[in-house]
Amino acid sequence: MSHWMFTEEHEMFRKSVRAFMEKEVVPNIEKWEREGETPRSLYKRMGELGYLGIKFPEEYGGSGLDLIMEAVFTEELAKCGAGGVAAAIGSHTSIAMTNIWKYGSHEQKQKYLVPGIKGELIAALAITESSGGSDVSAIKTTAKRAGDYYILTGSKTFITNGVNADYVIVAARTREDPVHRNVSLFIVETNSEGYSVGKKLKKLGWRSSDTSEIFFDNVKVPSENIIGNENEGFLYVMENFQYERLTMALGCIGAAEKALELAIKYSKERIQFKQPLSEFQVIRHKLVDMAVDIEKARNITYRAIYLYNKGENCVTEATMAKVYATEMVNRVADQALQIHGGNGYMMEYPIQRIWRDARIQTIGGGTTQIMYEILTKRLGILS
Incomplete structure (x- = not known):
């Protein structure tokens, strides 16, 4: 459905991205799922087309466009039906490189x-450790100053792009106290001595993105590779969480649209009791409920994107978008699989992949429960 937020230029861009996905991504999804990663060739191809630099300044090779344009790309990327590809590309652009763009020096950007x-x-972002995910205060990886270097020691887990990344934005403790003012962000090149990648993690979903553990054994990081100011990394992470969560919400809308599209198509083709499934009122109404659920998530998310693009504080709106859209895509994917019946449980049908990919959405970027706690405070429920 069209929305007032999008201009004719946005819609033209949407058509071109959708055509690209259909031609160069969709035919390769199953291959990339088996290989467990998104190939470097796709990053290169998307870079050539300008897809990786939509919001970044022209000075650094970007297009200098608004975040709404990138929102179009994010939604269409997810709608191709491969959550892993969307996760890999999104982690590179929206999550990792955004930290350099917002807080990095001119030299780091170059x-x-x-x-x-x-x-x-x-690029990859490395925050999560085995001791804690949403609790950034649980970070145990340390970075100790030694002359013109910092010495990094520790480990990270569940790192998207962790296997193939050329550089990783790492959150590490640079002092003990105070909590939330003791973490800094570093750009760590993965060919550094002492840096190593653990096993490639096998996941329920997002299989076309590589995910791994990474280790730092006294890795020397030049002092010029610290992003922004020392001990302000937690602040940077929290600020960027707004956009990360909006990106996840957009991805959920795209994936849910694909699930609904597949369910409608299947309901028209599948014959039961001598008539298509779509002839049964219970199925028709179920499909309508799914469409309404998607539209609710879309409008909550688009409003938050609009406010964020204007530079307004939208922590409440972004958190609501994240919690509603991520729960929504699980509901819609589950109903779409149910409509497919036994076939939906078979690996030959793409709905099973969307169903598997959807499950991580209520966990990554802050769990649903964490989102509710944030909203409890934002709404003044807790004094």
């Missing part, structure tokens, strides 16, 4: 943002 926008280097 060295890391420019080739990232071209798709020549792959």
